[in-house]
Every structure is written in structure tokens, then in C-alpha cells.
Amino acid sequence: MxxxxxxxxxxxxxxxxxxxxxxxxxxxxxxxxxxxxxxxxxxxxxxxxxxxxxxxxxxxxxxxxxxxxxxxxxxxxxxxxxxxxxxxxxxxxxxxxxxxxxxxxxxxxxxxxxxxxxxxxxxxxxxxEAWLLLFPDALAALVAGWKLPQKYWGKDTGRLTDPKRILVEEISKSGRKYRESDAPDVLEKAISLGKLGSPxxxxxxxxxxxxxxxxxxxxxxxx
Ligand SMILES: [Zn+2]
The missing domain is CATH 3.40.50 (Rossmann fold)
Known part of the structure; x- marks a missing residue:
């Protein structure tokens, strides 16, 4: 113009x-x-x-x-x-x-x-949330006590029913409960740990x- x-x-x-x-x-x-x-x-x-x-x-x-x-x-x-x-x-x-x-x-x-x-x-x-299950190290590093049960390691997380429930009921059994606003922080943590490229x-x-x-x-x- x-x-x-x-x-x-x-x-x-x-x-x-x-x-x-x-x-x-x-x-x-x-x-x-x-x-x-x-x-x-x-x-x-x-x-x-x-x-x-x-x-x-x-x-x-x-x-x-x-x-x-x-x-x-x-x-x-x-x-x-x-x-x-x-x-x-x-x-x-x-x-x-x-x-x-x-x-x-x-x-x-x-x-x-x-x-x-x-x-x-x-x-x-x-x-x-299914994407977050690809990064157990990031979950554990974000909140003390969070742990991805071994049965989910290396799985196709797109085939898991209700991943949010898995996060709330199984991963955050210890430590505070997972909430939806944690999702971006988990990904940021995966990036800072250098894990994003290796789900x-x-x-x-x-x-x-x-x-x-x-x-x-x-x-x-x-x-
Ligand atoms: Zn484009």
C-alpha cells in the first residue's frame, strides 16, 4: 500500500x-x-x-x-x-x-x-492425555510420586481407553492428583529432559x- x-x-x-x-x-x-x-x-x-x-x-x-x-x-x-x-x-x-x-x-x-x-x-x-503417557520420565519429574505403571510402558497409547482416567487414578495415586492444566507442563518437562524425540x-x-x-x-x- x-x-x-x-x-x-x-x-x-x-x-x-x-x-x-x-x-x-x-x-x-x-x-x-x-x-x-x-x-x-x-x-x-x-x-x-x-x-x-x-x-x-x-x-x-x-x-x-x-x-x-x-x-x-x-x-x-x-x-x-x-x-x-x-x-x-x-x-x-x-x-x-x-x-x-x-x-x-x-x-x-x-x-x-x-x-x-x-x-x-x-x-x-x-x-x-494419551500423548503424555509416552513420557513417563517427564511425569515422574513433574510431580513427586507420579509413576506410570509398567504395564503401560512401550504401549500404543492411542489404544488405551480413557487416558485421563489412567492419569488420575493410576499415575497420580501418590502425590497430588493430575488435572488437565498439567498437560502442557508434562510436555514442557519432556522437552527440558530431552525426551520429546524418544517417546x-x-x-x-x-x-x-x-x-x-x-x-x-x-x-x-x-x-
Ligand atoms: Zn501447514
Missing amino acids: SRKGGTRIAATKRPIVVLAGEASNDRRCLRILLEAYCPDMRGRLVEINGTLRLCDATGIELERRVERLRRLVNARAARDSAEVACVFIHEDLDRTDGADYHPIRERVEKALGKAFDSAHHVLAVWET LGSNRSWKQLRDDVGRCCAEHISG
Whole structure:
């Protein structure tokens, strides 16, 4: 944009990356992981709430919800006078990993592809807490007394029923009880211990997120 007789106003803002998700703790977790895996994300992540669940919707209803998301993202970008580089949408599947995981993601990403230049559907199985079970050292280092029972070591944590219950009833039996606001701190602890790259066990949604961040970092936010 230029003004007659004035100097050209350069676009100083880097394009933003928008984080959407139902819960603030989940968005905090996502922010921590994006910044850890892709330092270029720092300073350009913004959050929005008020989004509707996409993984439960199909057809016209899914399109309607994505359109609402698109409007929220655009409004947020307009507020910052910034362009949108990419969008991450976090959702908990609220059930274990299974045959429907891939079709759901494919359906949602296809709908997102029509509304955004680039976007990623972060579909956690069963929920974000399942990722925390991959880092027993971080759990133990965060709160004295917390201990992941050996039966969960090296497991596919996406196949465990109700990981939040496992954290509350089995891991924090000693020490204070786990609460949802601990989730970001567990991940921060895993990072400070140098454990983020070596999870104990597996989880398809964890790996998917890592792959998506890598692609995003290389293709969507470069420059
Ligand atoms: Zn991206």
C-alpha cells in the first residue's frame, strides 16, 4: 500500500499460524509442540476458540462448520493485519484408535482443503492425555510420586481407553492428583529432559502431528 507523496508501508508482519481447538489446555499443548518441532513458528502462533467439532460431522454439516472456522480464522487474521500461513485444528476423538481414524481425517482434511490454502487436522486418540503417557520420565519429574505403571510402558497409547482416567487414578495415586492444566507442563518437562524425540511407546496421532509439523515447517511457513 502506498500513499501519494508518502513512503511505501512495508508488510512487516510474518504470516500467522492459527491454532484452533476446543480446550485452552489442548491449544497450549499444540503450541508447545509446534514451537519445539519448528522454531520458525515462534512469534507467529495465534489461537482462536469457539470452533465446532469437525470429526463428528459429514456432508453439508461439515462444510458449514468449516465455513464457520474459515470466518473465525479470517477475522483473527484481520485483527492482526496479517496473512494466514496455515491452520492447525485440534480435536479429541474421544475413543480409541481404530479403523475410522484415517477416514475421518481424510474427510475433514478434504473439507479443510476447500476452505484454506493449507490446514492440518490434529485428531488425538483417545485424547491429548494419551500423548503424555509416552513420557513417563517427564511425569515422574513433574510431580513427586507420579509413576506410570509398567504395564503401560512401550504401549500404543492411542489404544488405551480413557487416558485421563489412567492419569488420575493410576499415575497420580501418590502425590497430588493430575488435572488437565498439567498437560502442557508434562510436555514442557519432556522437552527440558530431552525426551520429546524418544517417546516410550507409540501413538498414531502423535506421529501424524510430527509429520504434519515437519511438512508445515518446510512447505507452508518458509520464507
Ligand atoms: Zn501447514
